Amino acid sequence: MTEAHREPVLRVVPGPTDINANGHIFGGWVLAQMDIAGGIVASRRARGAVATVAIERMEFISPIDLRDLISVYAVVERVGRTSMGVRIEVTATRDRGATEIKVTEGLFTFVALDENHRPRAVDAAA
Numbered sequence: 001m002t003e004a005h006r007e008p009v010l011r012v013v014p015g016p017t018d019i020n021a022n023g024h025i026f027g028g029w030v031l032a033q034m035d036i037a038g039g040i041v042a043s044r045r046a047r048g049a050v051a052t053v054a055i056e057r058m059e060f061i062s063p064i065d066l067r068d069l070i071s072v073y074a075v076v077e078r079v080g081r082t083s084m085g086v087r088i089e090v091t092a093t094r095d096r097g098a099t100e101i102k103v104t105e106g107l108f109t110f111v112a113l114d115e116n117h118r119p120r121a122v123d124a125a126a
């Protein structure tokens, strides 16, 4: 992801109910944030509703702590006929902003939907 795309789609803080038995944040919690952020950029690109059809890759690089500020970055990397590949990166800011580390990354596929919730062609030129 280039610096041009470094404006986060989401900034969010996990809550006490998001902690797993190891004292870190559940992977499912961060995956949900990624799905929302990816859905927002795909929806903007498709100019309408989208659905997640696949998670092609997902890597948990480093644990998230309760007091981390989470930033989710997402960019549409590929546009097919009805589908879009979205690369998503998650960072954690800690130590009162002194440290920012990449904690998770993934590649999600979204499909543009019509009013019947069926695949709809994405404008290639947009």
Ligand SMILES: CCCCCCCCCCCCCCCC(=O)SCCNC(=O)CCNC(=O)[C@H](O)C(C)(C)COP(=O)(O)OP(=O)(O)OC[C@H]1O[C@@H](n2cnc3c(N)ncnc32)[C@H](O)[C@@H]1OP(=O)(O)O
Binding pocket: 035, 036, 038, 039, 040, 043, 044, 047, 048, 049, 050, 051, 052, 053, 054, 079, 080, 081, 082, 083, 084, 109, 111, 117, 118, 119
């Ligand atoms: C207006 C601006 C507003 C901006 C502000 C918006 C704010 C608002 C944002 C909210 C953002 C929330 C985002 C949450 C998103 C969910 O959580 S959605 C919930 C979870 N997902 C679902 O429930 C989807 C369930 N699946 C389905 O309904 C159907 O599989 C689908 C998605 C309609 C696709 O139907 P299908 O018959 O499989 O379609 P098919 O024609 O075979 O394939 C369509 C495309 O998908 C690809 N595909 C199909 N399966 C796969 C696969 N397994 N792997 C990879 N690609 C695949 C195909 O290759 C094809 O690609 P193209 O060649 O057309 O590019």
